[in-house]
Amino acid sequence: MNVSCAPGGIVGWNRPGQGISDLCRGGFSRMALDLGELCGPEELENLGKPLRDGDRPLRRPAAQEPALLGQYARELAEACQGKLEWSVARAPYLRRDTKRTDLNGLLEELAAEGIRACGELGCPFLLVRPLFAGVERGAAWAVNRDFYLRLGAQASRAGVTILLENQCRDHNGHLLRGLCSDPAEAARWVDRLNGELGEERFGFCLNTGVCRICGQDMGSFALQLGDRLKAVILREWAGQRESSVLPCTTPARDQSQSAWISLIRGLREAGFDGELVLELTDTAAAFSPLLRPAVLTLAHQVGEYFKWQIQLEETLKNCPSIVLFGAGNMCRNYMRCYGERYRPLFACSNSPASWGSRFCGLEVRPPEALRDLPPDCVILLCNIYYREVEDQLREMGLPNRIACFNDEYMPSFQSGGPGGG
Amino acid sequence: MLEIGVQSKNVVSDGDPAAGFRLLRELGFSCVDFSLNGYLTNTDLYQNKRGRFFDRSQRELEEFFAPHRTGAEAAGVRIHQMHMPYPIYLPRGSEELNGYLWNVVAPKSMEICGFLGCRYIVVHGFKLAFELGSEEAEWRRTEEFLHAIAPLARELGCVICVENLYGSAGGRLTEGPCCDARKAAQRIDRFNDQCSAEVLGFCFDTGHANLVGLDFEEFLTTLGSRLKVLHIHDNDGLADLHQIPFVFTRTRENKSSTDWEGFVRGLRAIGFDGVLNFETAPVLTAFPEELREDALRLIARIGRYLGGQISSGDR
CATH class of the missing domain: 3.40.50.20 (Rossmann fold)
Structure with a gap:
């Protein structure tokens, strides 16, 4: 089992050196690659809209030139100078409350670019969220089947495994269970995609933050996914707005607000041996850059503790x-x-x-x-x-x-x- | 048109139950959800108190509830469903209390259900996943309990309904027993097969479902005909408030943050022909006394609106 950290709140894309160094000092040897930070949900939401006065992008937007995604990822890889290995990459994604139903084609282009980048950089997994905007309820599987199979063929050539992820959906500001949040359905999707592609090219990434906001039993989820589960994103939410907080740092009544006991029991029983990815964007950003190395040391220890607990019986x-x-x-x-x-x-x-x-x-x-x-x-x-x-x-x-x-x-x-x- | 029901709590009193039923009928309800759980509250049970109400003999209990039965009949209100006291098992409760709940409260509740001519009785599954390590192990205990009362249900012509519940972790609500519709459906079918009778069904609680982000439409369509009764109420997604539907919003657009459209679509899809029952007793303490009847009238109106929506349109 590997422990890694997502770059959000830590590694600035325009000047990544210090963040990379902080991660290494904190004890991490692996980093996730969030392509969504290079082509963010807001950028996608506002694509084609006139910029407001004073809004000048710091770089050419990848949403307009998907090929730039790979270029930016390569630049980041160069900045790592071999100090960090890649664990899981995440393809760009839309806001959960997006009004854009016209971007599914672009999302596919960006995911394809992500596959190319992962292949080049040696990142084994690319997390691609299912398409949902403008997709009719009854058509979700059909639309995503075609979407994933097209990507799957490319991923096969690049030697990359595509991970699906449990989603929540926005209902007038309330986040409810969304696509792939039913573990039985998620397992079925993965199996059918692998079956139709004729090779094991798809797996699953369990996002604990999404489970937490929907009050889901993470252990049961992990068990139902079994060995389809290749990665787990460890994050907590602070309050009701989507956020990524270091596990165990938003307690209430002397307890963590996420039922980690359930997750650990489930991962243990499932024999999980994949990637544990800590996502602590908001925690890291909330601390002064002067304190961030200490936060990352703690984050690394938290990750190692989860790993130890999961492997207790081993x-x-x-x-x-x-x-x-x-x-x-x-x-x-x-x-x-x-x-x-x-x-x-x-x-x-x-x-x-x-x-x-x-x-x-x-x-x-x-x-x-x-x-x-x-x-x-x-x-x-x-x-x-x-x-x-x-x-x-x-x-x-x-x-x-x-x-x-x-x-x-x-x-x-x-x-x-x-x-x- | 679907019938509309509401909890008897805070409306029907033991002193003059007939008056309460008459009022409900006047305000637009033809059915009632009899709040048997009011006679042994969860607050008491969590304090390891068992009260004395269920110490009464069966004959005494029937005498006690006879005015309720005649009052409802006279008003033209049907006691469609009731709630067994809950929890029916306390993980940290004394052996004596748990034995009392299982051996006395549960069977007597069933008898009262039969006496009142009530078809459905809602029970809470045991909350033991933490102790036993899995939801499956938890269900096995619940099932054991259900098997203990199933013969009585069959004899009395009642259907026991399990309900989707929530638990908590660090003050944050999490899914509890019966939150997986697929499992619930399989378990209900298996249980009824074992009993060779339809003695087990499901009670869908909209408020509990909203707290743990369940997809109403998906859940209801998966349950299908196993859905027997409803607990309709609303909340802010954070606490189990049992309030009037449509009042909670979260965005500037001020649209309901609870997926009532999904609720309607789900019930329409399965051809639900039961009672639109509101579990909204707390509304009656939230509103001033002078507005209670108006609040109840609004609840009934919402019921008719939902009923109209469910009945209209193609399946």
Whole structure:
């Protein structure tokens, strides 16, 4: 699984050097390529309309010359100087409340240009939103089938996979579930496109922001998509207007407003191993450029944390043997969900009163017992005081690997939620 | 023309139920959604309180509701649907309370439904996806409960209706049980096959659907004839307000932000011939006392408008 970052709010197209450098300093080695930033929804909406006084474009608009899209993308690639690899590119798209029903042909040209650019730059995926403007409800599949198959043939030659994405639609300012937001329908579209093209050239990208605004169960979505799911855009919304905010930074009532537990459970169960793309345009733009490197460091850690959570069971699988440090609620949750498959040798506790007792079928021993562990046994911190306990174990000079366990996103809970200490 | 119904809550009182039914009839309603859930409220249940109303024997309950039955009959109002108290299972509730809900409240609600000559009773599915880890596991528990009351439904000639619900995460509403129309349709069919009778149907709640951005038209057409009853009400897309349709807007054009056109198209497409029932009791506390009848009259008028729209045009 790869973690990458979308460039919005970070990499300025006219002078991308600093943003690229910030991403690298933050720990990212991969970046998404948003061609929608080179030919934006507003630019498309106003295409052909006279410019207002003082409105001078900073560059020749790609909406008028689609070939420029590739040129701009190449310029950006040059600015990266090989420091960042491409993860997923996104073709230009319309505003959700667009009034333009005349641009579907142009969108196809721009997507085709995007495919060429991805092929040249070595970007494996191009996200192309389905056509919706001016498309009658009953004709959505027929119109998009033809659209995607034409692009699919080109993508095949370029070695690029086209990703469909779940959409919301604007109903008088209220965003409702749109095309491909029904996971069963989305899976059917992907399968039919691949079937008709005769090769696996289409996949799916789950946009968590869209799921969030429509209150959708992201885990169920991921599971229904299964291995069609090639990428996940991690973003949260602030308020009701579409925005891209770093996950976990818009909490309410001590919780994130997105049900990340559902997403993580679903991706885990689906065995997701694709691209995790952090999109934090609004968060990045809201911080001073002086603070942006720190924001990106946090963003990278958030991405890596999601990856770690999704792969939690893989981590357990790779431990030759395990001892749990902690004999409380987190230990109970571990035993309930993983105790049979990855049975620990024993549990360890700092509480003398518990030594010699049994907890969830495990003998509870003092920390000194860790000195007798086989060298490849992993000490799993099963206690929210991770750093404090780790310091304690380091001071003991134990040779064993120390790893963390976390029960925030367990496959199920007895009651209530994650435990803690 | 489709019939129009509304909740009995805030209109029909236990002191003089006949007067409430008469008023509803005068204002344009021929049906009522009997608010049985008012006798054991969710507020109490969430506080682990069970009240004493359902401690009454079946005979006592029938005596209690006899004036409601005769009052409705006298006014020419049909008790078309009712709402079982909810939640019917509390994940953090005591075993005693959950047992009481399952073994006492649910069957007695069914009996009351039969006594009042009410055809449909709406129940809430269990909200357990968080604890059990999946919506499928959650449904299995709900199904277990439904199987427990299905024989009674069959005996009484009632249809149990599950309703699309919402949950919450960080103050933001998320989809809850029965928000996937395709799954709901399959489950209803399977359940009825197992029972060899049509004992399970669906209640589409427009307000709940609006909160989680469901596509009304798609949802309704997928449900088809499994749709038995409606909870029509409106909100701002953020909170479950149970207000009058068409009042919420979000843009300068000031057009309704709820997809009522999709609602009409969906019902028209499936040839819905049930009751346009409004779950709008909170409207009656929002308006001043002097305007309540006008509010109800407007609701009935909206019902007739929607009915006209649904009945007109080609399928």
